[in-house]
Amino acid sequence: MLPAMINRNFFLRFLLAAAIFLLIWKPFSLVYMHFIVFLSEVISSIFYPYMDIRIIDGITKFQYNNITTQQLQFSVNDIDQIFLNLIVFLSLMFGSFRVSLRKKIKHIIIGVSILAAIHLFVTNMYVYTTIWDYVLSQPDDLKTELILRVNGYFSQEMTGLYRKFLFNWNSWGWDVIPLLLWLPSGIVQFKYLVNKD
Secondary structure, eight states, X not given: OOOHHHHTOHHHHHHHHHHHHHHTHHHHHHHHHHHHHHHHHHHHHHHXXXXXXXXXXXXXXXXXXXXXXXXXXXXXXXXXXXXXXXXXXHHHXXXXXXXXXXXXXXXXXXXXXXXXXXXXXXXXHHHHHHHHHHHHTSOHHHHHHHHHHHHHHSOHHHHHHHHHHHHHIIIIIHHHHHHHHHHHHHHHHHHHHHHHO
């Protein structure tokens, strides 16, 4: 049981939950990253079998096969930062003490499932943008040939669309989506303020 001062204070509960989740984040994020990479591998085996996503020594790697004579492999550092908004959502839910436990558990399951789907989508968008960043960084004589090859595997048009999605994700989506997912519980948590007016 939490001390009374914390137990009935949304902001203190939120801060306490965020601190705890940050302390356990690294081991949790490694497990979660394996889960996202596993699902990404399932998707890649269906839609782009010439691409593998692997975790090697704790680092996520994108491996592109059959694009050049050599296998292309890129390390994706700090990918766990994509998932950090789980902490925001879970901390908001923990802080919502006026929401019944049953509703809170249901809401957490739904919210985490939606965030996991978004994280999976974001990871797979980076599959496209990573290879095109490589292609566009090559000398002009090599770039022309690579564009033709890569476009057959990873559409340049789709990559442009993904870049717009990622721009919005990095600009506001990362922050706002957990708040939107929490909103139904937030309304229950703070509806007493509205009723006072």
